[in-house]
Amino acid sequence: MSKRQKTAIRSRRVTAVDVAHLAGVSRSAVSRTLTEGASVSSETRRKVLRAAEKLGYHRNALVRGMINQRSGIVGIVTGSLDNPFIAEGLERLSLRLQQEGLKTLIYSGDAESDLQVALPSMIEYRVDGCFFLSNDLSPNAAAKYTKLDIPLVVVFNSNMRGISDHGADIPVGAVSVDNVEVSARVADLLVDNGRQRFAYMAGLPRATTNRERRRGFEEGLIARGRKLDALQVGNFNYEDGCIAARKLLSQDERPDAIYCANDAMALAAIDVARSEFDLDVPNDLAIVGFDDINIASYPAYDLTSVRQPVEEMINVAADLMLRLIRDPAQRPMEIRLKSELVQRASTRRA
Amino acid sequence: MSKRQKTAIRSRRVTAVDVAHLAGVSRSAVSRTLTEGASVSSETRRKVLRAAEKLGYHRNALVRGMINQRSGIVGIVTGSLDNPFIAEGLERLSLRLQQEGLKTLIYSGDAESDLQVALPSMIEYRVDGCFFLSNDLSPNAAAKYTKLDIPLVVVFNSNMRGISDHGADIPVGAVSVDNVEVSARVADLLVDNGRQRFAYMAGLPRATTNRERRRGFEEGLIARGRKLDALQVGNFNYEDGCIAARKLLSQDERPDAIYCANDAMALAAIDVARSEFDLDVPNDLAIVGFDDINIASYPAYDLTSVRQPVEEMINVAADLMLRLIRDPAQRPMEIRLKSELVQRASTRRA
DNA sequence: ATGAAAGCGCTAACAA
DNA sequence: TTGTTAGCGCTTTCAT
Numbered sequence A, B: 001m002s003k004r005q006k007t008a009i010r011s012r013r014v015t016a017v018d019v020a021h022l023a024g025v026s027r028s029a030v031s032r033t034l035t036e037g038a039s040v041s042s043e044t045r046r047k048v049l050r051a052a053e054k055l056g057y058h059r060n061a062l063v064r065g066m067i068n069q070r071s072g073i074v075g076i077v078t079g080s081l082d083n084p085f086i087a088e089g090l091e092r093l094s095l096r097l098q099q100e101g102l103k104t105l106i107y108s109g110d111a112e113s114d115l116q117v118a119l120p121s122m123i124e125y126r127v128d129g130c131f132f133l134s135n136d137l138s139p140n141a142a143a144k145y146t147k148l149d150i151p152l153v154v155v156f157n158s159n160m161r162g163i164s165d166h167g168a169d170i171p172v173g174a175v176s177v178d179n180v181e182v183s184a185r186v187a188d189l190l191v192d193n194g195r196q197r198f199a200y201m202a203g204l205p206r207a208t209t210n211r212e213r214r215r216g217f218e219e220g221l222i223a224r225g226r227k228l229d230a231l232q233v234g235n236f237n238y239e240d241g242c243i244a245a246r247k248l249l250s251q252d253e254r255p256d257a258i259y260c261a262n263d264a265m266a267l268a269a270i271d272v273a274r275s276e277f278d279l280d281v282p283n284d285l286a287i288v289g290f291d292d293i294n295i296a297s298y299p300a301y302d303l304t305s306v307r308q309p310v311e312e313m314i315n316v317a318a319d320l321m322l323r324l325i326r327d328p329a330q331r332p333m334e335i336r337l338k339s340e341l342v343q344r345a346s347t348r349r350a
Numbered sequence C: 001a002t003g004a005a006a007g008c009g010c011t012a013a014c015a016a
Numbered sequence D: 001t002t003g004t005t006a007g008c009g010c011t012t013t014c015a016t
Helices: A003-008 A016-023 A027-033 A042-055 A061-067 A084-099 A112-124 A139-143 A179-192 A208-223 A238-250 A263-277 A310-326 B003-008 B016-023 B027-033 B042-055 B061-067 B084-099 B112-124 B139-143 B179-192 B208-223 B238-250 B263-277 B310-326
Strands: A073-078 A103-108 A129-133 A152-155 A173-177 A198-202 A228-233 A257-260 A286-291 A304-307 A334-337 A340-342 B073-078 B103-108 B129-133 B152-155 B173-177 B198-202 B228-233 B257-260 B286-291 B304-307 B334-337 B340-342
Touching: A016 A027, A016 A042, A027 A042, A061 B061, A073 A084, A073 A112, A084 A103, A084 A129, A084 A310, A084 B084, A084 B103, A103 A112, A103 B084, A129 A310, A152 A310, A173 A179, A173 A310, A179 A208, A179 A257, A179 A286, A179 A304, A179 A340, A198 A208, A198 A238, A198 A263, A208 A228, A228 A238, A238 A257, A238 A263, A257 A263, A263 A286, A310 A334, B016 B027, B016 B042, B027 B042, B073 B084, B073 B112, B084 B103, B084 B129, B084 B310, B103 B112, B129 B310, B152 B310, B173 B179, B173 B310, B179 B208, B179 B257, B179 B286, B179 B304, B179 B340, B198 B208, B198 B238, B198 B263, B208 B228, B228 B238, B238 B257, B238 B263, B257 B263, B263 B286, B310 B334
Parallel strands: A073 A103, A073 A129, A129 A152, A152 A173, A173 A334, A198 A228, A198 A257, A257 A286, A286 A304, B073 B103, B073 B129, B129 B152, B152 B173, B173 B334, B198 B228, B198 B257, B257 B286, B286 B304
Antiparallel strands: A103 B103, A304 A340, B304 B340
16 A cells, blocks of 8 residues: 555645645745745746645645744743733734744743743744743743753843842843832832832742832832831732731831832732721822733722833834844843833822 | 755754764664653663753654644634633633643734634644634634634634524534523522613624623513613723713613623723712612623622633633544534622622 | 664755 | 755654
């Protein structure tokens, strides 16, 4: 039994050879017709296209990837999509990559331990590059994987300014915002607002986003002759934010201003303050968040928050990645964009 | 110049041949070592593993996929991740697929026109199957692609019960909930609650989820001697939900109960009612949503909603897909799960 | 248990 | 512009 017959039994997928036969041309002609900017006579092209259409031919991208050493697939490792901010980043990024003709292999899972599973598998699939979208990825974590010669770009996080965990600078691209500066402006806002006792609700302690925001806030307060009066950790999520808020609001000297390292925790603070402590936000208590997710602007919360320019960050990150992929000599760089403090009712005194 | 030399210039990736050389065995031995349940002496295996480790070898999954006609990649097409419900579904599904050793190629974009881009590209990458996670995918849309012999499973949507747009049943798997039944129970709840004028806020008109929810609600009202007094379309999103809410609440005979086809619109209804019409929810107006996203339970809203068992739905869908992939003779099936009406403050009269 | 050899479906370099 | 000829890196019979 010939091999063609054998495979035919299980309804073999149609290949370029089949198309070539039907069109009465060589397999190369088929390949060329389907390749941008190859030279084919319009006559041949027409024949090929007709045959392909008739046979329902779809070229095999896996094989193409194998041949030109470029899979056309980009990996994205994300933290939990429970965070609308991360979800938005993922959506925008995958949209952009689609526009660039790239496919997106995702891996979601927050723990750093997940990386140890995600990365090898990304490598087996020969992704052309890999993004990390997370509000918590230590430079260390990413750096561990730079020996693999695929470009890595971290979005939303960065290396802690002026502090290098590794002594050397780490060859991973990063796009983030001016967390320190804007957090100082949050301090200004609250001081100008006449607040007296200042608290910070921290995200995941190791996250650079968290550390920078805290530092900027604290420095900003000190610059105005105040100090950070209280701190609780909310781990960037609503549930832990509720617990942290309870602790902060149960204190003897209750804070009258809380800066939260992200919006999820800020919503928690508002909910707890109102429903459990019967406090009036903003009159008894000012709350500021970070990220400016959609819900922040809903009337039920009307939360003052720091807006990260997600769209721009994603585009900058994608540009960087494309450069890195196209030219391996390119050095990854760390990029900081400006964020914007959006004032809403949660800090507006009656 | 030999070809080996030529490619070596651009730092060629290490291949199985390299490992075989270093280990002093044949390439087949390497392949077998890395394949479950192939026969290799532990001696050889050890040598191979050591060499692979030393060289930093990662087998090429693209080539494997090409050879055994199974890429190990599954596609997921999702609607906007702006909807937390879809985002949760995506996260759970990709997690489950990871556990099964499958990779996830995603394509997000809501319009049906996107499908025409997404599907061909999924096919080129030879996905083993494809999921659709969307609160709006007409059976027609999916059916168009069944000629491609890859298994398709739609989650959250289904074919309209008793109505076949195609005359024949469509060979696409589907996992959804008992939208009609539960919506009738929503009607019961509101009637029992003493409400008088009933409105429905519709999602995307063509979506079967939307049509089933409306039908169940309407039938439920009629069964209780009432009727649907008003209807506005909110397209499943917050912004359009606000507009729809304004229209409903500006009517002469203002409804005192609104059933919204999803939570995003229900939040909009609550926000508009309170902030623009100065109404008390639930005393002046009862609101019911659908999906039971996290925010629904936040004190600021405390929304009565219909909980879809996302985790179970995803697992059932994944099971179905795995069966379909492993045994091409399997017929896709349509599965309905039971949803749960969760009562909260938005319908609880003082 | 192991190696040799024949592909998987496609692209690219080379002649013609 | 076209067809021919080598591969890309791996898996898998088939002998041994």
